[in-house]
Amino acid sequence: MKKKRETRVTITDLAEELNLSASTISRALANHPGISEATKRMVNEKAEKLGFTPNSIASSFRSKKTKSLGVIVPRIDIDFHSRVISGIEEFAYKTGYHVTIFQSQDSYKREKEIVKILQTKMVEGIIMCLAMETKNYDHLKKLTNSKIPLVFYDRTPDAFETNKVMINDFESAYVATEHLIQTGCKRLAHIAGNQSTGIFRSRLEGFKAALKANDLPIHEELIKETANLRYEEGVKCANELLELDELPDGVFCANDYTAASMVQVLNKHKISIPDQVAVVGFSDYPISKIIEPNLTTINDRAFQMGEAAAKLLIGQIEDSDSDIIDYQIITLKTELVIRESTKGIAK
Amino acid sequence: MKKKRETRVTITDLAEELNLSASTISRALANHPGISEATKRMVNEKAEKLGFTPNSIASSFRSKKTKSLGVIVPRIDIDFHSRVISGIEEFAYKTGYHVTIFQSQDSYKREKEIVKILQTKMVEGIIMCLAMETKNYDHLKKLTNSKIPLVFYDRTPDAFETNKVMINDFESAYVATEHLIQTGCKRLAHIAGNQSTGIFRSRLEGFKAALKANDLPIHEELIKETANLRYEEGVKCANELLELDELPDGVFCANDYTAASMVQVLNKHKISIPDQVAVVGFSDYPISKIIEPNLTTINDRAFQMGEAAAKLLIGQIEDSDSDIIDYQIITLKTELVIRESTKGIAK
DNA sequence: GAAAGTATAACAAACGTTTGCATTAAAATT
DNA sequence: AATTTTAATGCAAACGTTTGTTATACTTTC
Known part of the structure; x- marks a missing residue:
């Protein structure tokens, strides 16, 4: 031998x-x-x-092309993000790129560290969702200065002009709320996300705008802000709503976890859904198809968002010749998925 | 300026x-x-x-260290895998490694492609969960021949001696089944996973072994094999069970999706859980805490599995000096999480 | 049949770092 | 004061590939 x-x-x-x-x-x-x-x-x-x-390292070294994308997410094991990553990987793989992932754990410090690591040029471009804590964008500006293309998704910095892929949160919330109204709800509540985050502000605004447009009153006591839109927070809000003199007849929740908790608390109190109270969620998480009654919700196109982000990023990488680094903001259409937690549209 | x-x-x-x-x-x-x-x-x-x-590429080129791990999963957006990846990333990050992920989409062809890509030495070690389709391990043997450390998790090849991180599926199934028995069930059913996959065979075996050990009969007509343990398959199995002359009084499901569907079908038929039929799932997915009644299930330690795999892999990378490449098989302890879908233990 | 053109392949430099070994200067030892 | 030891730095090669330019050998063309 x-x-x-x-x-x-x-x-x-x-x-x-x-x-x-x-x-x-x-x-x-x-x-x-x-x-x-x-x-x-x-x-x-x-x-x-x-x-x-x-030896792809030698090749990258010489050619300055790593065919590698960096992705920073708050946490991988959150439904939404894992679906976005899946979309990114799928598109990247097809175009010959591969994907290195990092979790910021929603920590500003860690996000900064990661950005620094990525800057050592392992990576030809970066896709990221801002950490909850991040309020300062200096570390990211360094990135764009060093000409590494950058695409944000979902949580994006307002005061920073770069590539962004988002859904229209305002519009989506508006549609969701209007659906409640069209199916006969008149007294609407909203479980809101953390108002220091743009997308959750937009959802609240969309909610309010729909009410205004339909000449319905905005009851401030029916608007509950949560820190993280967790299931447990939803339970708490639901119970608070139940203690009011007059129940809402429709609730728009800023995500599916709180919507699920809402449904369950109402079930527990034998309040019928959707007849007494209708519920709409947001994100179309797997639970929304499992919980009873099935949840009417907004499909937030997580996978497509990942694909779109990867496509945009790779596009920018490949024609980086063009001196003028312009940026794009892509807004994805969402879809209202009507299931059982809202009534049929009145004729 | x-x-x-x-x-x-x-x-x-x-x-x-x-x-x-x-x-x-x-x-x-x-x-x-x-x-x-x-x-x-x-x-x-x-x-x-x-x-x-x-310039980390130049550095890697010269030093032959990329500080990079490759991870191949069937799909990222499956709860279990996203949690494993999360564990891998967390451990890797702390030890200065980063993680590049690929989805095999459960395709043998794609798995082979990916392995080939990873072999170009971008990566110092690989963690993977076999694609469902994979029956032939030649592509992986090439890897170990070329001295790239390899760790399998969850679905691991039987006839291939390498590093593996798993849970004890037999034991876990045994414990789950025994819990049903101890709480008074006597006629037990099992929703099984694809029997061409080792872990699902083990779960079935554990189920049977617990019955035998407790002198209970094995009713073959109460054992339903599914292709992918999807929610819809669970619904089908549940309905089949309902058509039988005699209902089981306890069902052990090989994952939480099928357990959830079981719960819902039973609910729909007004069969009370756990009094008439008790249900145990597997994996402790988020839905198990949301569905009503909350699901008794097996916590499969996904995050810890990721951590353990990363730790094992990095350990092997760092003392690759030792000529004798030995391999390790790590079995993680699972935990029976008792919730509402099973009865209290009879005194 | 000489000039021009066209394939095909070779040359050589370069990419930015790491690392074994050599060198220098200073300090310590006798 | 001569020698050895120690500390700090420099030298130069090497890693495996890519790529602009040049060279060679053939064809074609008039």
Whole structure:
């Protein structure tokens, strides 16, 4: 049995074996037009035979292309983000890029660290969702200064002009609220997200705008702000609403977790959904199809958002020739998914 | 205003600026003991001032260390996997590694492609969960031949000796089943996963073993195999069980999706849970805390599994000196989480 | 049959870092 | 004061690839 070679076979090894120059091998493998078909075949066969594996690090080093994207998310194990990442990876893979992920854990400090790491040029572009804590964007401006394309998704910095992929939260909330109104609700409540975050402000505004447009009063006591839109917070808000003299007849929740808790608290109190109180959620999480009654909600296009972000980013990477670095803001259409937690539209 | 330099500043630039050699700069930045504290300070200050960012590609190229792990999962947006990835990333980040993810989409072809890509040495080690389709392990053997450490989690190849991180599916199923028995169930059903996959076979075996150990009969007609343990499949199985002459009084489901569907079908038929039929799931997905009644289930330690896999892998990477590449199989303890879908233990 | 053109392949430099070894200068030892 | 030891830095090669330019050998063209 032949002794295993210690070092992996390189382009130079192939060159020696075939009495060709390294450059020819490189070009042959890259299918360069200047190389004859005959040698290309020879080279490829030899490469196969000797078990040649290209050293992509050496290649990246020389060519300055890593074919690698960095992704920073608050946490990977949140439904929304895992679906976005899935979309990013899918698109990236198809276009020959790969994806390195980091979790900021919603910490500003950690986000800064990660950005610094990514700047060491492992990565040709970055997709990120801001950490909850992040209020200062200096670390990100350094990035754009160093010409690394950057795309934000979902939570995006207002005062910072870059690429963004979002849904229209205002519009989506408006549609959701209007659906409640059209199905006969008149006294509407809203479980709101943290108002220091733009998207949750927009959802509240959309809610209010829909009320105004339909000449319905805004009851401030029916608007409950939460810190993180967690299930437990939803339970608390639901109970608070139940203690009021007059119940709302429709609730628009800023996500599906709080909507789920709302549904369950109402169920527990034998308040019928949607007849007495209708509920609309946001995000179309898996639970919305499982909870009873199934939740009417907004499909927030997480996977598509990931795809769109990757597409935008890779586009910018590939024609980075154009000096004028302009930026794009992409707004994805959402969809109202009508299930059982709201009434049919009155004729 | 000074004109922006076109190219980023390198170690050589710093060397010129400070009249030192590049090697000294490199060592100073790496905090090498042979360099005086004074120059270290000088170098670091200058680096800061000129906005030096190390070129990690060049570094990797030279040192053969990428500090990068590859992770292959079937799909990112499955609860279990996203939590594993989260654990991997968390541990890797703390130890200075980063994580590049790929989705095999449960396709053998794609898994092979990905393995090939990862072999180009971008990556110092690989963590993976086998694609459902994968029956042939040649592509993976190439990996271990080329000395890239490899750790499997969850779905692992039986006939292949490498590092594995798993839970004890047999034991967990046994415990879950025994819990049903201890709380008074006598006629037990099982919603099984695809029996071509080892872990689902083990769960079925654990189920049967618990029955035997407790002198209970195994009713083959109460064992339903599904292809993918999806929610919809669970609904189908549940309905089939309902059509039988005699209902089971306890069901152990191989995951929480099917358990959730079981609960809902039973609810719909006004069969009381857990009094008439008790239900146990597997994995402790978020829905198990939301569905009513809350699901008794097995916490499968997804996050910890990720951490353990990363720890094992990085350990192997860092002492790759030891010629004897031995491998480890780590089995994580699971936990029975008792909620409302099973009865209290009879005194 | 000489000039021009066209394939094809070779040359050589470069990318930015790391690292073993050599060198120098200063300090310690005799 | 001569020698050895120690500390700090420099030298130079190397990692494997890519790429602009140049060279060679053939064809074609008039």
